[in-house]
Amino acid sequence: xxxxxxxxxxxxxxxxxxxxxxxxxxxxxxxxxxxxxxxxxxxxxxxxxxxxxxxxxxxxxxxxxxxxxxxxxxxxxxxxxxxxxxxxxxxxxxxxxxxxxxxxxxxxxxxxxxxxxxxxxxxxxxxxxxxxxxxxxxxxxxxxxxxxxxxxxxxxxxxxxxxxxxxxxxxxxxxxxxxxxxxxxxxxxxxxxxxxxxxxxxxxxxxxxxxxxxxxxxxxxxxxxxx
Numbered sequence: 001x002x003x004x005x006x007x008x009x010x011x012x013x014x015x016x017x018x019x020x021x022x023x024x025x026x027x028x029x030x031x032x033x034x035x036x037x038x039x040x041x042x043x044x045x046x047x048x049x050x051x052x053x054x055x056x057x058x059x060x061x062x063x064x065x066x067x068x069x070x071x072x073x074x075x076x077x078x079x080x081x082x083x084x085x086x087x088x089x090x091x092x093x094x095x096x097x098x099x100x101x102x103x104x105x106x107x108x109x110x111x112x113x114x115x116x117x118x119x120x121x122x123x124x125x126x127x128x129x130x131x132x133x134x135x136x137x138x139x140x141x142x143x144x145x146x147x148x149x150x151x152x153x154x155x156x157x158x159x160x161x162x163x164x165x166x167x168x169x170x171x172x173x174x175x176x177x178x179x180x181x182x183x184x185x186x187x188x189x190x191x192x193x194x195x196x197x198x199x200x201x202x203x204x205x206x207x208x209x210x211x212x213x214x215x216x217x218x219x220x221x222x223x224x225x226x227x
Contacts, residue, residue: 009046011053018093019062020161022085024148026117032089034113036096038106039163048094058090111149111171112189118147118196137203147200154197154209172213179216182223190221 017039025032040046048054121128127144136142140151151157153168153175175193178185197214201207 009043011048011050011057014048014054014093015057015061016161017163018058018090019065020159020164021089021093022062024114024152024159024164024167026114026121026148028113028117029089029092031110031113031117033092033096034106034110035164035167036093037099038104038110038167040096040099041104041106042163047097051094054094055090058086062086107170107174108184110167111174114153114171115149115189115193115196118149118200119192122147122199123195140204143203145199145203147196150197150200150210151204154213155207156209176213176216179213179220182220185220185224187221187224190217190224193217194221 021032021035025035122145128146130142130144135144140146140157149168149171152159152164153172156165156169156172159165159168177183194214194217197210197217201210201214
């Protein structure tokens, strides 16, 4: 399920995971905790054995990253909010790695939550928050209508971290399987998924994989509606 993951779990590895979790949880602490649990289920031996080093690195790397990126996109978020979020999620990640038994059943929830967060921003909110001078429809990272599920999952663009690449690949394969077999798919989920795919590809080049997933989703919705 995972390829090229680090053999040694170091403070650097933990810091990188925590950094990516802030981006890919899209501001949802529950989704962030699901990501931690899923990573732990695949790597049960990983533990934070040098908490002080981990804390120091997160302060240096993630704190600097959040302060340099978040205020330009989310004007309402204060420095105190950033400090509180970093402290809370650092503790959440550390705690998730000391759980004795974690079942590997997070994928369906990860899939739904990631797609729900995409829908929240690019449909319900009319686009991801971007300051006026950073919007660019030619740059995926500045495009307010990027769907993380479509960009990193369906179209397999690298996240910069193999563990998160695996998460997107696995939830995409899970969705394909569900759609092809009409398995555990409900109308509410499809009514969330389809607009996300449509809006993303209105603002990004259409791809063969994107077209196939959209066709499967629309076919499944028609099957449900006309049962």
